[in-house]
Amino acid sequence: xxxxxxxxxxxxxxxxxxxxxxxxxxxxxxxxxxxxxxxxxxxxxxxxxxxxxxxxxxxxxxxxxxxxxxxxxxxxxxxxxxxxxxxxxxxxxxxxxxxxxxxxxxxxxxxxxxxxxxxxxxxxxxxxxxxxxxxxxxxxxxxxxxxxxxxxxxxxxxxxxxxxxxxxxxxxxxxxxxxxxxxxxxxxxxxxxxxxxxxxxxxxxxxxxxxxxxxxxxxxxxxxxxxxxxxxxxxxxxxxxxxxxxxxxxxxxxxxxxxxxxxxxxxxxxxxxxxxxxxxxxxxxxxxxxxxxxxxxxxxxxxxxxxxxxxxxxxxxxxxxxxxxxxxxxxxxxxxxxxxxxxxxxxxxxxxxxxxxxxxxxxxxxxxxxxxxxxxxxxxxxxxxxxxxxxxxxxxxxxxxxxxxxxxxxxxxxxxxxxxxxxxxxxxxxxxxxxxxxxxxxxxxxxxxxxxxxxxxxxxxxxxxxxxxxxxxxxxxxxxxxxxxxxxxxxxxxxxxxx
Numbered sequence: 001x002x003x004x005x006x007x008x009x010x011x012x013x014x015x016x017x018x019x020x021x022x023x024x025x026x027x028x029x030x031x032x033x034x035x036x037x038x039x040x041x042x043x044x045x046x047x048x049x050x051x052x053x054x055x056x057x058x059x060x061x062x063x064x065x066x067x068x069x070x071x072x073x074x075x076x077x078x079x080x081x082x083x084x085x086x087x088x089x090x091x092x093x094x095x096x097x098x099x100x101x102x103x104x105x106x107x108x109x110x111x112x113x114x115x116x117x118x119x120x121x122x123x124x125x126x127x128x129x130x131x132x133x134x135x136x137x138x139x140x141x142x143x144x145x146x147x148x149x150x151x152x153x154x155x156x157x158x159x160x161x162x163x164x165x166x167x168x169x170x171x172x173x174x175x176x177x178x179x180x181x182x183x184x185x186x187x188x189x190x191x192x193x194x195x196x197x198x199x200x201x202x203x204x205x206x207x208x209x210x211x212x213x214x215x216x217x218x219x220x221x222x223x224x225x226x227x228x229x230x231x232x233x234x235x236x237x238x239x240x241x242x243x244x245x246x247x248x249x250x251x252x253x254x255x256x257x258x259x260x261x262x263x264x265x266x267x268x269x270x271x272x273x274x275x276x277x278x279x280x281x282x283x284x285x286x287x288x289x290x291x292x293x294x295x296x297x298x299x300x301x302x303x304x305x306x307x308x309x310x311x312x313x314x315x316x317x318x319x320x321x322x323x324x325x326x327x328x329x330x331x332x333x334x335x336x337x338x339x340x341x342x343x344x345x346x347x348x349x350x351x352x353x354x355x356x357x358x359x360x361x362x363x364x365x366x367x368x369x370x371x372x373x374x375x376x377x378x379x380x381x382x383x384x385x386x387x388x389x390x391x392x393x394x395x396x397x398x399x400x401x402x403x404x405x406x407x408x409x410x411x412x413x414x415x416x417x418x419x420x421x422x423x424x425x426x427x428x429x430x431x432x433x434x435x436x437x438x439x440x441x442x443x444x445x446x447x448x449x450x451x452x453x454x455x456x457x458x459x460x461x462x463x464x465x466x467x468x469x470x471x472x473x474x475x476x477x478x479x480x481x482x483x484x485x486x487x488x489x490x491x492x493x494x495x496x497x498x499x
Contacts, residue, residue, distance in 0.1 A: 017340050018127035020114045022347045027110045027134050029354045031143045035099040039368035044145030045403035048098040051084025051146070052407060055093060060085065061228060062237055068388070068412035068436070069402045074240035077225050079180040080151050102146035109154045110134060113321055116161050117328065121290065124339065129328030131346070132278075136320050138271050138313055149317035152182045157321045159189050164293060172214030176221025183245055185318065190215060192300045196293060264306050267313060268323075278327040287329060294325035371396070371450075371476040372404045375483050378473055379409065379448070384489040386448030390416035390434065395481055396450045414442065418455065425465045449484035456482045 040048070050063040050073065057064065063073035063081050087101045113133055117126035133139075143150060155178040162170035171189075178186035193211075197203060205211060226238040269276045279298075282291065301319040305311070334342070366373050379385050389405055391398055391413065402413035420433035424447065434442050453475055459466050471490070474483040 016123070017336075017343045018123040019343075020111070020118075020126075020130070022343070022350055023110065023114065023127065023130050023134060024107070025354070026131075026346060026350045027107055029350055030134065030140050031103040031106055032099065035103070035144075036096045037366065038095050038373060039366050040095065040098075040145040041368075042397070042400040042403045043147060044098065044102075045407040046399075047081070047084070047146045047148065048093070048095070049403060049407040050078075050081040051088050051098070051101070052093040053410070054078070054081055054085030055088040057410070061232060062234065066402065066406040066410060066412050067440075068414055069406070072237065074237045075244045076148065076241075077180050077183065077222075079177075079225065080148055084146065098146045099144060102150055103143050105150035105154045106139065106143045109150075109157060109321060112154070112158060112161070113324070117325075120165070121328075122332075125328050125332040127339075127343070128331035128334065129324050132275060132327055132331060133321060133324035135274070136272055136323065138267075139317060139320050142314050142317055147314060148182045149314045152178050152185060153317050153320065155181055156186065156189060156318055160192065160293075160297060160322075163189075163193055164290070168208075168210035168214040169217065172217030173221065175215065175218035179218060179222035180225060183241075185315075186218075188301055188304060188318070189218075191304065192297045195300050196296045199292075199296060260311060261306055263311050264302060264316060267316070272323070275323055275327055278330055279323070282327055282330050285330070291326060291329045294322045294328075297322040298326050369400055369404060371474075371479055371481050371483070372401065374474060374476070375448075375450070376404075376408055378483065378485070382485075382489050384446060385409070386411065386446050386485070386489075388412040388414065388442070388445035389448045389450060390414055390420055392416050392420065392449060392451040392455065393418055395452050395455075396479075401450065412445070416449075421449070421451070421455075421459055421466075421470075422463060425463050425469055446489075447486070451482050451484055453477075453480050453482045456484070 046065065049065050050059075053059045053064045060082055061078055063076070063078050064071060065073060084098075084101055088097060091097045091100075110130055110133065114126045114130040117129055155174050159171050159174035159178060162168070162174060175186060175189045178189060197205070226235065229235050229238050282295070287295070298319055301322070302316075305315055305319075308315075387409075389401060389411060391401055393416075398413070398415055405411040405413050415435040417433045417435070420430060422428075423430050423433045430442050436442070449470075456472055469486060469488075470484050471487050472482050473485050475481070476483075
């Protein structure tokens with residue numbers, strides 16, 4: 001593979017119009033732009049925390065967030081978080097490293113997509129298909145935080161490529177990795193293959209033992225996880241995983257009632273109109289076998305996801321390679337003289353864009369969860385640090401806060417009633433004032449509080465001890481939020497000075 005990349009690079013130096021090199025640079029610029037600026041979607045903190053706590057705290061087999069929320073996380077296999085933990089061991093566990101870890105799957109998909117097409121069709125088609133893939137805006141956004149869908153996008157694509165080339169054992173291997181990464185979504189692999197069998201009348205392939213052995217291999221690879229749990233006396237985690245996956249998520253839709261059949265179609269039309277319109281054009285034109293298979297994969301996966309109750313935009317990530325593959329044949333018809341201009345434009349805009357963004361970055365400021373980052377700065381400047389946070393009422397989104405503080409400080413986070421402040425000030429038992437998923441003592445913590453600013457004004461007038469014991473360290477006026485900390489946390493040699 002590395003020898004092949006060397007040949008591709010040499011062709012780029014010779015001025016090859018359809019070289020992979022400018023595509024890789026374009027992908028790097030788009031996927032990793034401002035990778036050093038903090039701020040994740042809240043699931044990004046969750047998945048980064050699992051990898052960090054594996055590498056730093058030893059939670060390799062059972063993912064761990066914090067004690068209060070996910071002391072043990074049975075909803076997914078730990079495979080991806082193990083890989084992330086190893087990456088963090090080598091390169092550190094900061095947000096930039098977490099972003100790079102996630103982006104590696106998208107970048108690898110770019111390379112594998114191009115190489116597959118370059119080998120099985122031609123470089124022109126490989127170039128335009130890969131360019132179409134890179135242009136998918138929702139993927140650019142989702143690549144900016146570590147998530148499981150990027151990894152399964154790659155593994156499922158490699159499974160389908162292996163099937164298309166009749167390499168059944170490779171198909172089984174990558175299907176097994178897909179099961180380990182995100183469980184039942186990998187069942188789409190045999191589903192797509194079955195639909196393709198039906199449409200192409202390829203039943204004779206089932207007479208060979210290879211397809212059956214490949215899927216036995218896939219389940220054997222997946223079974224490594226429950227076997228490890230069994231030998232460590234924790235098979236109960238796998239039982240919880242089955243219940244969470246099949247009863248709660250797939251069957252129950254996590255409590256969502258609406259199917260919203262149109263949601264994904266509207267999303268693709270709005271976010272990727274250029275590919276959506278090309279796809280319509282492809283549907284009415286004559287197609288080769290690869291385009292037909294790509295359409296089977298794209299439509300089957302899209303209809304399957306549409307039929308589910310639970311819908312998030314990142315679930316569509318797994319079908320983006322076939323979205324690009326389906327329109328690749330149409331793009332291949334672009335005339336060669338225009339192709340030279342397109343290639344020159346990409347090389348030019350990538351080089352200029354990279355330099356401009358380095359010199360004049362779009363932003364160097366944190367824009368997401370600003371109150372949490374400013375709270376983090378305060379906490380890291382004082383001697384006594386909170387090891388638990390109370391989110392009073394609806395003062396801040398709970399999962400954003402719990403994932404954030406667990407990732408940075410391994411702190412516990414609780415939803416709390418307004419009455420907690422009175423109980424804490426009067427040194428009463430706090431258990432009945434904190435919302436907990438299981439019974440345990442919360443009086444042991446060193447607390448920090450995120451509260452509504454209006455509530456602070458009320459408490460100042462209601463409780464005489466308020467000004468003696470608590471200080472409003474920061475107010476976030478745009479959010480109507482105030483950070484409260486006990487005065488005893490602040491010493492004369494603290495870096496942070498009391499307001």
